[in-house]
Amino acid sequence: MDTKTIDQLLNRFETTGVVGEGNPRIKTIVRRLMRDLMIAMEELDITPEEFWAGLNYLGDAGRSGELGLIVPGTGLEHFLDLRMDEAEAKAGLKGGTPRTIEGPLYVAGAPVVQGEARLDDGNTPGEVVVMQGVVRGEDGKPLAGAKVEVWHANDVGNYSYFDKTQSDFNLRRTIVTDAQGRYKFRSVMPVGYSVPPGGATDRLLQQLGRHGHRPAHIHFFVTAPGHRKLTTQINLENDPHLWDDFAFGTREGLVPPIHTNTDRAAMQALGVAKPFYEIKFDFTLHADKDSVPATDFQRPRAAA
Ligand code: MBD
Numbered sequence: 001m002d003t004k005t006i007d008q009l010l011n012r013f014e015t016t017g018v019v020g021e022g023n024p025r026i027k028t029i030v031r032r033l034m035r036d037l038m039i040a041m042e043e044l045d046i047t048p049e050e051f052w053a054g055l056n057y058l059g060d061a062g063r064s065g066e067l068g069l070i071v072p073g074t075g076l077e078h079f080l081d082l083r084m085d086e087a088e089a090k091a092g093l094k095g096g097t098p099r100t101i102e103g104p105l106y107v108a109g110a111p112v113v114q115g116e117a118r119l120d121d122g123n124t125p126g127e128v129v130v131m132q133g134v135v136r137g138e139d140g141k142p143l144a145g146a147k148v149e150v151w152h153a154n155d156v157g158n159y160s161y162f163d164k165t166q167s168d169f170n171l172r173r174t175i176v177t178d179a180q181g182r183y184k185f186r187s188v189m190p191v192g193y194s195v196p197p198g199g200a201t202d203r204l205l206q207q208l209g210r211h212g213h214r215p216a217h218i219h220f221f222v223t224a225p226g227h228r229k230l231t232t233q234i235n236l237e238n239d240p241h242l243w244d245d246f247a248f249g250t251r252e253g254l255v256p257p258i259h260t261n262t263d264r265a266a267m268q269a270l271g272v273a274k275p276f277y278e279i280k281f282d283f284t285l286h287a288d289k290d291s292v293p294a295t296d297f298q299r300p301r302a303a304a
């Protein structure tokens with residue numbers, strides 16, 4: 001079928017069974033996606049078996065809750081980041097900490113702590129890490145009272161809430177910066193996430209000849225009044241998947257050096273018997289700007 005015939009067909013679909021105005025924006029988007037799908041079916045000569053297998057696959061993915069994992073795994077979530085980068089560049093925004101994907105594992109409602117937090121419940125195996133830094137505006141001035149929401153995986157790559165063996169909000173906190181704009185936390189080193197074996201995402205990746213591993217990383221939402229929300233992560237250097245992330249989340253500027261602290265007194269102060277890791281990382285936020293899409297957009301998220 002040629003595209004002219006497809007367009008005529010879509011005209012008929014749009015003018016048959018009409019009972020009201022509907023939503024013009026949704027009508028435009030659905031028509032366009034249907035058209036692109038039909039053209040792809042024609043050009044790739046998609047068979048009925050392939051079509052129904054694809055439909056069933058999407059149903060499976062939805063029922064198992066993995067659509068939010070297929071989006072980063074196919075690069076669509078990184079694509080959204082690149083679109084936002086472009087919109088900001090067009091609006092003249094420069095500098096600022098690079099954004100990177102949120103992923104599907106944020107949970108709203110983590111305990112709020114002033115200045116300094118411990119993220120692990122004391123029962124979580126792993127090597128101790130202390131991370132700290134300053135939240136600044138683009139003028140370089142520290143932002144007091146900024147919120148640093150942090151979440152990360154445990155030593156086997158699992159996130160609390162989704163992994164019910166962990167305590168509530170383990171490895172999740174909201175830290176409020178002090179008068180000098182500083183945040184600080186102690187936690188245990190995360191290990192990279194892998195998609196659930198045999199699940200919808202894994203099955204798709206296998207068909208694409210790709211793995212489903214992420215490098216170890218720590219997620220952040222950084223917010224402050226009068227500033228654009230920053231969604232980002234740091235990735236841990238030396239991870240074998242650092243630049244081989246199935247979700248395409250690693251970016252220049254988000255791989256801070258990790259320092260190993262072997263100082264006896266420092267170890268004693270933390271109550272640890274072994275050297276621990278230290279990471280310094282500052283965040284720079286853009287001031288609010290009307291001419292560029294908001295970064296604190298709604299997205300259905302888990303909350304506990
Ligand atoms: C994760 O932990 C993650 O950060 C992303 C983007 C996708 C899957 C799991």
Ligand code: FE
Nearest residue numbers: 103105193219
């Ligand atoms: Fe993650």
